[in-house]
Amino acid sequence: MPELPEVETTRRGIDTVMTGRPLVRLVVREPRLRWPVPADLPATLSGRTVLECGRRGKYLLLRFEHGTQIVHLGMSGSLRRVPEAEAPRRHDHVEWVFDHAVLRLHDPRRFGAVLWHPAGDGPIEFHPLLAKLGIEPFDPRFGGAWLRDQFRGRSAPIKQVLLAGEAVVGVGNIYASESLFRAGIHPRTPACRLSMARCDKLAAAIQATLGDALASGGSTLRDYVGAGGEPGSYFDIHAAVYERENQPCRTCATPIRRIVQGQRATYYCVRCQRA
Structure with missing residues (x-):
């Protein structure tokens, strides 16, 4: 999507x-x-x-x-x-x-x-489609403190909380896996257990991941094309974990693992990402 x-x-x-x-x-x-x-x-x-x-x-x-x-x-x-x-x-x-x-x-x-x-x-x-959306990831108010406040009392896995779009919009399935890898956070970690320091890392990782994708024109779909007909290329080249099951982690060479959360595939490194 x-x-x-x-x-x-x-x-x-x-x-x-x-x-x-x-x-x-x-x-x-x-x-x-x-x-x-x-x-x-x-x-x-x-x-x-x-x-x-x-x-x-x-x-x-x-x-x-x-x-x-x-x-x-x-x-x-x-x-x-x-x-x-x-x-x-x-x-x-x-x-x-x-x-x-x-x-x-x-x-x-x-x-x-x-x-x-x-x-x-x-x-x-x-409008009903927009009323419950979370903050934009490049909004000046967005950061670790914002996430920490949004995660309070939410025991669901952090990957699922990000996908819900109520804490922050724009972190879809691929970008969630990539952001959690950058932040060193295991996708099954309960959101409420993330410390302030880890929320800071996650906020920075989300902005960096989305920023890189924007710079490359986006590409969460293999057949995605922009308004001028140009294809996106970011994840064809730079994905750290997404769709890299059993391939070596680019950081530590440990094979990337795949799990299913909420009927969506999640990719992560068992060594680089901790609960």
Whole structure:
């Protein structure tokens, strides 16, 4: 699933195309996504100017004067600029047409979403999909003290707590394994047992891992492409533990182990990561 680095990379790509431009038309070829695309959305947005391309967690937020369009890429979706004359592909379900560019949402599994939050319904932060999201990992308030406070009383394994997204957003399955390795923390460690010092290390590891992924364009999917069609490459090259079961740890040469937590694969080093 596209995670924070992939979504942020997409946001940066579409921001240069959309922001400040009037939308000529919105074309909905397949409304049956994770939630139905509102039938009146094309009429609602036709001729309206995109004021801002924002992001909250894994949601793209396209702000107009009269509301905000919420876009989620789903399990394997991408939002990319295409040549205006290019014929739509089979799974190009939604299209944003501007006077100078065309953007298409390609979503083979249809787990993505294109929704509308009218300005009259209150701040976008109160939308049910966004209201319970944790802090952004690059928010100035984020750090060890923040995590320590969020982990208090939570006995679930730290990997599961990170995936829940209530303490901090953007640390998906791959990034959680990588961040815990950097911080030297065993994925089964109860979150509430982490000391202040270890929370500091984890916060720094999360920011470093996501920062590296952002610098490389993100790549939690092998077929992930950015807004311009460029592939991500970070984890194809730099993964320390993810999908490296039985391969030697890059630090100590101990074979990497794989376990399943909450139906998700976790990779870690038994020597470098302690409970």
